[in-house]
Amino acid sequence: MxxxxxxxxxxxxxxxxxxxxxxxxxxxxxxxxxxxxxxxxxxxxxxxxxxxxxxxxxxxxxxxxxxxxxxxxxxxxxxxxxxxxxxxxxxxxxxxxxxxxxxxxxxxxxxxxxxxxxxxxxxxxxxxxxxxxxxxxxNNQDAAPAAVALEEESPEQLKARLRKLTTAAPIMLFMKGTPSAPQCGFSRQLVAILREHQVRFGFFDILKDDTVRQGLKKFSDWPTYPQLYVGGNFQGGLDIIKESLSENEHFFETALVEANNTN
CATH class of the missing domain: 3.40.30.10 (Glutaredoxin)
Structure with a gap:
């Protein structure tokens, strides 16, 4: 069929x-x-x-x-x-x-x-x-952004790949595990928040690619996970997202509009 x-x-x-x-x-x-x-x-x-x-x-x-x-x-x-x-x-x-x-x-x-x-x-x-x-x-990195890099990348290549990953979806979550099977409590909480606010998002399991796991810390200047990006712009981890939502219940919509106006 x-x-x-x-x-x-x-x-x-x-x-x-x-x-x-x-x-x-x-x-x-x-x-x-x-x-x-x-x-x-x-x-x-x-x-x-x-x-x-x-x-x-x-x-x-x-x-x-x-x-x-x-x-x-x-x-x-x-x-x-x-x-x-x-x-x-x-x-x-x-x-x-x-x-x-x-x-x-x-x-x-x-x-x-x-x-x-x-x-x-x-x-x-x-x-x-x-x-x-x-x-x-x-194993096709270009076709599947979540694939593990098979060859060692130069800093410039890694930076370009991270830019591509952070813009793979309008809202991108870098987490430990997957939304259906989070591998840490913080990732589980952020997934729950996104679902509670009916936000559609892409995700990347950083446990499957240590190059991304380590490289994204420098890319965002943020040492822990999960990390949330909106329109390619880093928004923060769990605590910052909670704080942003407490100040503005329409935080996700606002961040998307601001990202679209900037890009």
Whole structure:
């Protein structure tokens, strides 16, 4: 069936009401850089024969906020695997290998039932090609901003990459872990604040790239995480964001307007 782009709430309801079928929901936005590479990856996975028993639905989170709110989507890319109205797994971030592994784990039983021993060897060969593509996408720094740099960067190259990362989304959070699985209490609190104020944001897991983790401290002149950027401008850590919100409950909207006027 391939990747289906959701065009209406009614279509979404019809497709997700199918019984006894694994459904992969892919939430994305056109402005989030990490989604650009994931668009290619999920299309490849959706077109693969070994995933023919899985329905892949693509949802623009900005166009369908009601659907996004159903799943508490506040960061993209975001994946939800559902079956018979039950959420089986949620994944946040541009990690194609993790998503492909989840598909293999949750969809494997149906695939084994549908294929015989002879077909199995063919499926494995095709599956390998897909995972090769996923692996190469994960290591593509330009296509996926959250990828780890494979070669040592010069200070100028790192600074340019940090500028690109801090502007990957209008509001960018650099945190430990992911929004669905924060790895420190401060990151968890800031994610909760962003969700409470219904702020859509991009994120970067600094635990996956030590070059960014150390380099961003000098770039922002701020020694700790999480760090929040609005329009490419550093806003502060958890305490400063709390203080800014106490002074102005519309802080995020104001910061975006000021950033747009400056840039």
């Amino acid at each position: 391939g990747l289906i782009e959701i065009q209406s709430k009614e279509k979404f309801s019809d497709l997700t009401s199918v019984k006894d079928k694994l459904i992969a929901l892919y939430f994305h936005t056109p402005w989030a850089s990490p989604c650009i590479q994931m668009n290619k990856v999920i299309s490849t996975l959706a077109d693969s024969p070994q995933n023919k028993h899985i329905d892949f639905l693509s949802i623009n989170a900005d166009n369908f906020p009601e659907i996004s709110d159903l799943f508490d989507i506040s960061a993209v890319p975001y994946f939800v695997l559902v079956k018979n109205g039950t959420i089986l797994k949620e994944l946040s971030g541009a990690d194609p290998k993790e998503f492909a592994s989840a598909l293999e784990q949750l969809g494997g039983n149906e695939q084994e039932i549908e294929t015989n021993q002879a077909d199995s060897s063919v499926s494995k060969e095709k599956s390998s090609s897909v995972f090769d593509y996923v692996s190469s996408a994960t």
